[in-house]
Every structure is written in C-alpha cells, then in structure tokens.
Amino acid sequence: MATHKLFILPGDGIGPEVMGEVEKIVGWFGKQGVASFEIERGLVGGAAYDAHGEAISNSDMALAQAADAVMFGSVGGPKWADVPYSKRPEAGLLRLRKALGLFANLRPAICFPALAAASSLKPDVIEGLDILIVRELTGGVYFGEPKEIVTLEDGQQRAVDTQVYTTSEIERITRVAFELAKTRRNKVSSAEKHNVMKSGVLWKQVVTRIHKAEFASMELEHVLADNCAMQLVRWPKQYDVIVCDNLFGDILSDVAAMLTGSLGMLPSASLGAEDPATGKRKALYEPVHGSAPDIAGTGAANPIATISSFSMALRYSFQAIEAADMLDKAVTNVLASGLRTADIKSDNTHVIGTTAMGAAILKELEHLA
Ligand code: NAI
Ligand code: MG
Numbered sequence: 001m002a003t004h005k006l007f008i009l010p011g012d013g014i015g016p017e018v019m020g021e022v023e024k025i026v027g028w029f030g031k032q033g034v035a036s037f038e039i040e041r042g043l044v045g046g047a048a049y050d051a052h053g054e055a056i057s058n059s060d061m062a063l064a065q066a067a068d069a070v071m072f073g074s075v076g077g078p079k080w081a082d083v084p085y086s087k088r089p090e091a092g093l094l095r096l097r098k099a100l101g102l103f104a105n106l107r108p109a110i111c112f113p114a115l116a117a118a119s120s121l122k123p124d125v126i127e128g129l130d131i132l133i134v135r136e137l138t139g140g141v142y143f144g145e146p147k148e149i150v151t152l153e154d155g156q157q158r159a160v161d162t163q164v165y166t167t168s169e170i171e172r173i174t175r176v177a178f179e180l181a182k183t184r185r186n187k188v189s190s191a192e193k194h195n196v197m198k199s200g201v202l203w204k205q206v207v208t209r210i211h212k213a214e215f216a217s218m219e220l221e222h223v224l225a226d227n228c229a230m231q232l233v234r235w236p237k238q239y240d241v242i243v244c245d246n247l248f249g250d251i252l253s254d255v256a257a258m259l260t261g262s263l264g265m266l267p268s269a270s271l272g273a274e275d276p277a278t279g280k281r282k283a284l285y286e287p288v289h290g291s292a293p294d295i296a297g298t299g300a301a302n303p304i305a306t307i308s309s310f311s312m313a314l315r316y317s318f319q320a321i322e323a324a325d326m327l328d329k330a331v332t333n334v335l336a337s338g339l340r341t342a343d344i345k346s347d348n349t350h351v352i353g354t355t356a357m358g359a360a361i362l363k364e365l366e367h368l369a
Pocket of ligand 1: 073265
C-alpha cells in the first residue's frame with residue numbers, strides 16, 4: 001500500500017474548525033486501508049504569527065517541500081491588520097505558492113443536484129454541471145515587469161502593468177489541462193484574446209502545437225475570453241476543461257464558481273511541476289473561501305469546501321480515484337438528505353453545524369463502504 005506524506009496547515013479563523021473534520025475523514029480512509037497517510041501538522045497565517053512572529057516558519061516550509069500534498073485551511077483577519085506586510089497571515093500562503101512553484105490552479109464547478117434550486121440560473125442550465133477551470137497562477141499581468149506608476153512631465157500619472165508569457169509557461173499549463181481532460185470528457189477549451197493581445201497570439205499558437213503533437217486524439221477549441229464569460233452564464237455544460245492565463249482565469253473561475261453555489265462549497269487545487277524522477281507534483285489543496293472571521297468560533301462554518309479539497313488531493317496527488325469518487329458521493333448524498341450548514345440552507349432543510357456536517361459525511365462514507 002502506498003504511503004502518502006500529507007502536511008496539514010489549518011491556519012486561523014474557521015481554518016482549524018473545518019480542517020478538524022477533514023482530519024477525521026483522512027483518519028477514516030487510513031483505517032479503511034485505502035492508503036496509509038504519514039501526517040505532519042504545522043502553523044500558518046495568524047496561528048503562526050501568534051506563536052513565533054512569522055506567517056510560516058522555515059521548518060514548516062521544509063515540511064511543505066517534503067510533502068506529497070499540503071492541505072491548507074484559511075488565513076487572515078482583522079486581528080492581524082496592523083502586522084507588517086511581510087509577516088501578515090496572507091504572506092504565508094504566498095510564500096508556499098512561490099516556493100512550491102504552484103503554477104496550475106484548478107477550480108472545479110460542480111452542481112450538486114440538491115442545491116440546483118439555489119442557483120441564480122435556471123435549473124436545466126446547471127443541473128449535472130461538472131467543469132474544471134485550469135488557471136495559470138505564477139505568470140501574466142500580475143507579475144510582469146515593468147509594473148509601476150510614473151509621473152509624466154505634464155504632471156499626469158501613468159500606470160503600467162505588463163502581461164508576459166513565455167513558451168514554456170504556456171506549454172506546461174497546456175499539458176496539465178489536457179492530462180486532466182483525459183480523466184474527464186477529453187475536451188479542452190482555451191480562452192484568450194488573440195484578437196487584441198500578443199500574449200493571446202502566442203498562447204493560441206502554443207496550445208495548438210501541444211495539442212497536435214501530444215494530444216491529437218482529444219478535442220481542442222479556442223474561445224475568446226470575453227465570449228467564454230458569456231457562454232459560462234448562457235450554457236456552461238458545453239465545457240469540460242477550460243485553460244487560461246492568470247488574469248482571465250481569476251475572473252472566469254469566479255464566474256464558474258458562482259454558477260453553482262456558496263463559497264462554503266468550493267474546493268481548489270494548486271499544482272507544481274512534475275518531478276521527472278518520481279512523476280510526482282508538488283500540490284496544495286485549499287477551500288476557495290477565507291478565514292470567515294465573522295463566524296469563526298461559532299461552530300457554524302461549512303466544512304464541505306475543505307473536505308472536497310481533500311477529495312481533490314485523493315484524485316490528483318494520491319491517484320485514489322475510487323476513494324475520491326466515494327467522498328464526493330458521500331457529500332452529494334448528505335446534501336440530498338436535507339442536511340445543510342447555515343450558509344446553504346433553504347426551505348425544508350435541516351441546519352446543522354460544522355462538526356455535525358463532518359459527522360454526517362463520515363457516517364455516509366461508512367454506509368457507502
Ligand atoms: P471569506 O471567504 O473569509 O468570507 C466571506 C463571507 O463568506 C463571510 O460572510 C463568511 O462568513 C462566509 N463564508 C466563508 N467561508 C465560509 C464557510 N466555509 N462556511 C460558511 N460561511 C462561509 O472572505 P472575506 O470576509 O473577504 O475575508 C476574510 C479574511 O480571509 C481576510 O483576512 C482575507 O484576507 C482572508 N482570505 C483568505 C483566503 C485564504 O486563506 N486563501 C482567501 C480569501 C480571503
Ligand atoms: Mg478572484
């Protein structure tokens with residue numbers, strides 16, 4: 001049986017509350033003999049700052065580097081508002097992303113049948129929806145140089161951000177998108193704006209070349225990013241995997257996320273480069289939501305986003321596909337039974353807290369096993 005090194009960073013706010021439920025599920029899969037997990041725990045964000053004055057320690061960074069997967073809760077909040085920028089809770093996450101080279105951000109948008117009625121879109125538009133946005137995370141206009149505000153001779157100011165992509169950056173994110181589509185419905189939609197952007201021209205060329213050379217049997221389509229936003233709201237089920245740059249991905253993934261539901265439901269994964277020797281990738285899994293200071297400590301937080309993030313770890317880092325499917329099914333069934341945390345409640349549902357939701361999912365896993 002494979003042994004997987006899992007490094008757990010609960011963080012602060014609701015992070016430790018939701019991660020507590022994940023730990024029970026990890027323990028259950030371990031006991032079932034699905035895999036053996038070697039677990040380390042560390043501090044990040046406000047929890048780390050309060051303990052030792054940094055957003056993450058060097059020893060915890062080393063554990064993250066050594067892990068097969070990092071499970072990250074959430075960080076940040078008004079308590080640390082006056083802490084210097086480099087030690088702020090958010091700095092811990094940025095340091096992890098940078099050090100692990102996490103260039104591929106995966107954001108699924110899945111419609112749970114029991115929640116379809118809560119969407120702002122018509123049920124037939126989103127029922128059965130299962131798409132995946134693959135966003136390039138370490139390049140593009142957020143990082144390109146020059147990046148500045150300068151004062152001109154006439155006294156005006158001029159702001160510059162620079163969109164930069166190299167061939168190899170586009171190649172590696174393209175490969176991730178096709179590899180993922182292979183495990184799904186074999187279709188990749190590449191969103192850019194080659195009509196007005198040079199980086200879009202290069203993006204389209206490189207994606208086309210990689211498709212032809214390495215994934216020719218799979219379907220590729222090119223879509224202009226603004227049209228993609230429109231199509232996501234009009235008929236999202238036309239998509240399987242959407243691959244795009246950092247800026248378009250930021251926007252398109254938020255659009256896709258809100259097709260189906262609440263922040264408390266949304267998982268994510270961030271992947272690094274494949275190690276040629278082992279075939280393994282660095283990976284960090286986290287809910288999309290933040291530390292929710294407004295409800296931290298009340299026991300009301302929805303743990304599903306973090307539990308589904310662990311399901312992504314099972315799928316993408318541990319190749320435990322059956323276990324991931326089973327965990328997703330358990331979540332689906334619990335929602336279908338009418339149990340809800342407060343953030344996703346509706347008529348004729350029963351509201352429960354964080355630990356009761358975790359326990360219900362665990363019980364359903366027992367039932368499915
Ligand atoms: P947030 O995601 O923490 O909360 C937004 C709203 O959604 C709040 O009303 C909150 O109660 C609710 N919410 C979020 N997650 C929930 C859950 N699991 N169950 C039930 N309700 C949930 O975003 P906000 O308020 O903008 O930021 C709060 C702090 O979190 C800030 O310090 C921010 O910087 C940080 N943050 C951290 C992130 C991370 O750790 N990756 C990501 C986003 C924000
Ligand atoms: Mg965003």
